[in-house]
Amino acid sequence: MKPNSSCHDAEPKVWQSLYLMLLCLIGTCFLWALADGVEVRTPMNLIFLGLLILTLKRWTAALMLGIVQAYLYVQDVPSLHSDPVTLSVEFFRILLITLMVLCVSRFRALNDGDDPSILAPLKATLQGMVSRERAVVVSMRSNVQTFVGWMLRTVLLISLCAVVAETVLTMFPVDPRSGTTIREFRLKPNGYRALMMSVTLFGLVLPLILLAGELVWRTMSAAQARTYQRSIFLGLLHTDLRMILFRRQKLRRSRQRPQERPADPTPPNTLLMSESQE
Amino acid sequence: MTVRARWLLLAGLAGAVIGVLRSQHTLAWLSLTVLVWMLAEWLMFCWRLWAEIPGLCIQRSVGGRTGPNGVLFAGRPVVVEVRITAKRLWGCGPMLVVRDCVPEYFAVPPGQAERPLLTRIHECTYRYEAQVLGAGQAVLPGFRITIQDAQGFFSVQKFVACEQRFRILPAYASAGDTQPVVKRINSLPQHGIHRLQRAGLGSELLELREYVPGDPPKSIAWKVSARRGTLMTRQYESEVPVRVCLFLDGSISTRVGGFGCRLLDQMTFVAGSVARSAISVGDPVGAVLFDETGSRRIAPASGDRGFYRLLEALSDFSINPAPPQERLTPQLLNAALRLCGERWPELLDPRVNIVPFTFFPLSPGQRRLRYQKSRVAAVLAEIHQLQPMQILELVHDDQLMAASLQRFLTEAGVAWMDPLLQTRSRGFHDGMATMELLSDAIAKSVMTARDNEVYVIMANLLECATNISYLLPALRMAIARHHRVVVVCPTPMFRRPVRNAPFPEDPTAEQLLSRAEDLRTEELAGRLRRALRRIGAAFTLSGEEQAIRLIMNETQMARSGRIAASGARG
Numbered sequence: 001m002k003p004n005s006s007c008h009d010a011e012p013k014v015w016q017s018l019y020l021m022l023l024c025l026i027g028t029c030f031l032w033a034l035a036d037g038v039e040v041r042t043p044m045n046l047i048f049l050g051l052l053i054l055t056l057k058r059w060t061a062a063l064m065l066g067i068v069q070a071y072l073y074v075q076d077v078p079s080l081h082s083d084p085v086t087l088s089v090e091f092f093r094i095l096l097i098t099l100m101v102l103c104v105s106r107f108r109a110l111n112d113g114d115d116p117s118i119l120a121p122l123k124a125t126l127q128g129m130v131s132r133e134r135a136v137v138v139s140m141r142s143n144v145q146t147f148v149g150w151m152l153r154t155v156l157l158i159s160l161c162a163v164v165a166e167t168v169l170t171m172f173p174v175d176p177r178s179g180t181t182i183r184e185f186r187l188k189p190n191g192y193r194a195l196m197m198s199v200t201l202f203g204l205v206l207p208l209i210l211l212a213g214e215l216v217w218r219t220m221s222a223a224q225a226r227t228y229q230r231s232i233f234l235g236l237l238h239t240d241l242r243m244i245l246f247r248r249q250k251l252r253r254s255r256q257r258p259q260e261r262p263a264d265p266t267p268p269n270t271l272l273m274s275e276s277q278e
Numbered sequence: 279m280t281v282r283a284r285w286l287l288l289a290g291l292a293g294a295v296i297g298v299l300r301s302q303h304t305l306a307w308l309s310l311t312v313l314v315w316m317l318a319e320w321l322m323f324c325w326r327l328w329a330e331i332p333g334l335c336i337q338r339s340v341g342g343r344t345g346p347n348g349v350l351f352a353g354r355p356v357v358v359e360v361r362i363t364a365k366r367l368w369g370c371g372p373m374l375v376v377r378d379c380v381p382e383y384f385a386v387p388p389g390q391a392e393r394p395l396l397t398r399i400h401e402c403t404y405r406y407e408a409q410v411l412g413a414g415q416a417v418l419p420g421f422r423i424t425i426q427d428a429q430g431f432f433s434v435q436k437f438v439a440c441e442q443r444f445r446i447l448p449a450y451a452s453a454g455d456t457q458p459v460v461k462r463i464n465s466l467p468q469h470g471i472h473r474l475q476r477a478g479l480g481s482e483l484l485e486l487r488e489y490v491p492g493d494p495p496k497s498i499a500w501k502v503s504a505r506r507g508t509l510m511t512r513q514y515e516s517e518v519p520v521r522v523c524l525f526l527d528g529s530i531s532t533r534v535g536g537f538g539c540r541l542l543d544q545m546t547f548v549a550g551s552v553a554r555s556a557i558s559v560g561d562p563v564g565a566v567l568f569d570e571t572g573s574r575r576i577a578p579a580s581g582d583r584g585f586y587r588l589l590e591a592l593s594d595f596s597i598n599p600a601p602p603q604e605r606l607t608p609q610l611l612n613a614a615l616r617l618c619g620e621r622w623p624e625l626l627d628p629r630v631n632i633v634p635f636t637f638f639p640l641s642p643g644q645r646r647l648r649y650q651k652s653r654v655a656a657v658l659a660e661i662h663q664l665q666p667m668q669i670l671e672l673v674h675d676d677q678l679m680a681a682s683l684q685r686f687l688t689e690a691g692v693a694w695m696d697p698l699l700q701t702r703s704r705g706f707h708d709g710m711a712t713m714e715l716l717s718d719a720i721a722k723s724v725m726t727a728r729d730n731e732v733y734v735i736m737a738n739l740l741e742c743a744t745n746i747s748y749l750l751p752a753l754r755m756a757i758a759r760h761h762r763v764v765v766v767c768p769t770p771m772f773r774r775p776v777r778n779a780p781f782p783e784d785p786t787a788e789q790l791l792s793r794a795e796d797l798r799t800e801e802l803a804g805r806l807r808r809a810l811r812r813i814g815a816a817f818t819l820s821g822e823e824q825a826i827r828l829i830m831n832e833t834q835m836a837r838s839g840r841i842a843a844s845g846a847r848g
Contacts, residue, residue, distance in 0.1 A: 062285035069293040072305040109430035165310035194298045212324040231632040238634040
């Protein structure tokens with residue numbers, strides 16, 4: 001926090017450290033579990049470790065997600081129905097991966113607005129905790145409380161998202177072994193399922209987009225509305241207006257030309273003088 | 279949506295499609311969870327925009343003033359305090375970056391004027407210190423706020439208006455002790471009355487001359503008459519009120535540069551200091567402010583009220599007018615776009631500011647230029663309330679666009695520098711124009727002046743030292759009407775050249791350039807000094823603020839009727 005400021009909020013530095021610690025924890029767990037039983041376990045682990053370290057300098061959430069997706073692509077057995085135990089394990093894994101993506105994103109977002117030194121505040125916080133400095137301990141206690149509350153809400157949100165996703169997935173339990181749908185739509189079962197899911201998702205998202213768009217539109221300022229109105233009007237009449245403008249410019253130029261000629265008698269005189277000198 | 283969100287969206291979509299197509303449940307579920315999570319974040323972000331941001335209240339106090347207007351002094355630091363309050367019960371954030379749009383008149387260390395709010399807040403206050411650079415008018419238009427979700431997936435920039443206008447009065451040096459330590463005169467004249475070394479009815483002896491019938495008998499110097507054997511009469515000095523008239527050059531060449539680094543800022547400092555010094559000894563001070571648009575006369579006045587009235591006039595004069603026409607360059611357009619992005623980010627939103635589609639021009643560079651021009655034209659249309667036809671004219675007429683952009687940037691308080699104004703190819707011709715303007719101003723002033731005025735001329739005459747003869751007739755006329763003249767020239771390096779300064783053994787290119795500029799200034803100043811001394815006018819260079827004492831000495835000498843320390847009479 002800057003010296004000349006007073007603010008009744010939590011310390012971003014502490015939160016940054018907490019995100020980093022959480023990320024390390026989840027990352028280590030995941031590193032241990034990742035690529036278990038796969039031939040390319042060591043290179044995949046090394047890549048994942050590299051990405052974890054790279055997070056200190058760059059935003060790597062998409063790459064991490066990509067690595068995990070690649071691993072699932074290689075390792076995951078095609079199955080449409082899962083038993084409750086497998087489902088709960090999968091749910092936990094998904095929660096962890098999404099939390100990791102979230103931690104990376106929040107850590108980097110906090111770091112963007114601050115100085116690039118990351119490890120120094122973490123080290124200072126840990127040292128303060130070890131030596132039981134009162135200020136650090138009190139600050140940590142209040143910040144950890146807020147942070148835990150914040151994280152619980154986030155975990156709840158992600159869980160809810162996972163439940164929604166699973167609900168959407170189970171809305172179309174097309175069995176690849178039954179051939180009725182294929183004949184009807186001349187599609188492969190998975191293709192039909194993807195198509196129907198896209199339509200359903202679009203149908204779900206569209207009202208939300210419309211609602212949000214309407215909210216944004218309603219909160220538009222008068223200046224924005226006027227600019228929009230002008231833009232639309234200009235777009236509709238652009239061709240005609242441009243034609244009028246070009247005509248006007250042409251007319252103006254043609255009027256100026258005859259006036260300019262007698263106003264500048266120097267070139268003919270100069271020419272005459274040079275001819276006489278020759 | 280930020281780049282991060284786009285990458286994550288791409289990964290999520292790809293994973294979801296592949297997962298569904300290949301019936302890989304975990305992959306599809308994970309990818310779909312990420313997508314749903316992003317959708318939820320987006321909805322929450324929209325809700326924040328709709329519900330939280332309108333409840334955000336930002337207040338600023340500059341030097342303790344929260345009102346829409348105020349007065350500041352150039353060269354002095356000022357503390358700005360910004361108070362952010364969230365009116366809603368649940369507060370505001372994260373994440374929010376509040377940045378005060380600081381005008382170019384203020385120098386603020388990087389990053390001090392902004393405050394990132396990384397966690398949820400209800401109230402927050404931050405302070406920063408700004409150095410006021412030059413005289414003129416500073417407008418603090420408001421705050422640019424960047425709203426972002428906690429992950430940095432969505433970001434919106436808005437401008438919260440909180441306009442405060444400050445008239446910036448020029449800096450001035452304090453008059454100090456105006457009485458000399460050594461007693462040179464027998465009796466002190468009244469406040470505002472000065473000795474004039476011409477025959478009059480003062481108390482100090484000017485000279486002795488032979489008695490002429492009609493001289494008062496009490497003025498006969500009896501002892502001297504007895505020694506010489508003939509009647510001699512004592513002649514006394516005059517004691518007169520002296521009025522100071524400041525001539526200030528505000529031509530284009532004096533306004534080029536960043537605020538605080540313009541020649542005009544140097545001259546207003548000198549003008550303020552000379553006025554303070556003159557008013558402290560009771561002399562009325564007036565001014566003639568001239569530039570390409572004409573001249574403005576400030577009637578002489580004394581006392582603190584007169585002084586502050588003069589400072590206000592100098593402050594108004596320091597505000598840059600519309601600059602001379604330049605051609606449209608991509609840099610000028612970019613500068614305008616940057617300013618639009620800072621002050622009117624919502625008007626640049628492509629959903630609002632829609633550019634009409636055209637097939638021509640075909641080349642990508644030209645298309646981009648046309649696109650930028652259209653966007654800026656739409657913002658200008660909103661600011662100046664233009665009709666659609668005028669917008670189109672702006673887009674297709676480069677000259678008109680350049681003039682509008684120059685006006686727009688100048689009104690927003692952008693200094694006359696590249697790309698607003700080409701600083702090259704300025705110099706000699708500007709100097710000649712200055713001399714013409716100055717001659718006219720002096721002639722007009724002489725017509726309306728009384729006797730015994732001190733003309734302190736502050737003009738950028740160094741560039742035309744070789745052609746100073748154009749100005750001499752006007753100066754001769756002023757001197758012939760018993761006015762005393764001091765010419766003060768600003769130095770482009772803001773430093774008086776040091777004669778025989780030690781030269782470093784291994785000079786850098788910058789030192790060499792600086793030395794060359796010093797030599798050039800010294801040579802030009804020498805020419806001007808000789809030419810002006812010949813007609814009885816004093817000359818001095820301004821420069822760094824410490825040099826003001828030298829200038830005030832010159833002015834003091836001119837006020838007493840001398841042009842040199844040796845005591846030669848003017």
